[in-house]
Amino acid sequence: KNEVEQSPQNLTAQEGEFITINCSYSVGISALHWLQQHPGGGIVSLFMLSSGKKKHGRLIATINIQEKHSSLHITASHPRDSAVYICAGGNSGGSNYKLTFGKGTLLTVNP
C-alpha cells in the first residue's frame, strides 16, 4: 500500500522566514506532487517531480529517491503563502494513475 507522511502538521512563521515542509513516502511511489490548497478548498498543483530539484519563483521542491523523501521550501515567505500544502505520491508511468495524499501542512505566515 502506498503511503505518504508529511511534517509538520502545522507551521507558523514570520514574514521573510525560510520555510521547509517535509514528505516521506513508501515503496511503489515514483513521482511526488506538491499541491497548495487555499481556504476556499481549491487546489493548485505546484510541482511534480520524480528526481532532482525544481524551482518556481520563491518555491523550491527537492526529492531524494534513495531516501524516499521530498521537501518543499519557500524562501522569503509572505502572508499570501498561508495555505495548506499537500504532498501526494503516484507512479510516473502514464497519465492516469492514482494519487495517495498526505494529510497536509497548514502554513500560517504572519506579517
Place this chain on the structure above:
Amino acid sequence: SAVISQKPSRDICQRGTSLTIQCQVDSQVTMMFWYRQQPGQSLTLIATANQGSEATYESGFVIDKFPISRPNLTFSTLTVSNMSPEDSSIYLCSVSVTGYGYTFGSGTRLTVV
C-alpha cells in the same frame, strides 16, 4: 496544462436531498477523478470517470450514493444523493495530463444541515 471549471463553489443543502457537481475541462482528457475531503482529513478518491463507460469506484463508495456521468471528453458530473450531515465535505474533480501532472477544480464546499 488543462483548466477546470467546477460548479457550484459551495452549497448548503437539506438532508435527504441530492446535489450535482459539474466539472468542465478546457481540453479533452481520457479520465477524470473525483475526490472527497472531509473536515480535517486528506483527499480520498471516490471514483475514476472514463468517457463512454461506467465509473470505477473505490472501496467504500457506491454508485447509488455517488452517481457519476461522463458524457464526453471535457465534462463530468458527480451527484451526492440522499445527503446526510456526514456528507459535508469538499468535493474536487481532477484530471491528469501527461507531462503536466494534475490539475484540480476549485472545489465544492458542501454543508448538509
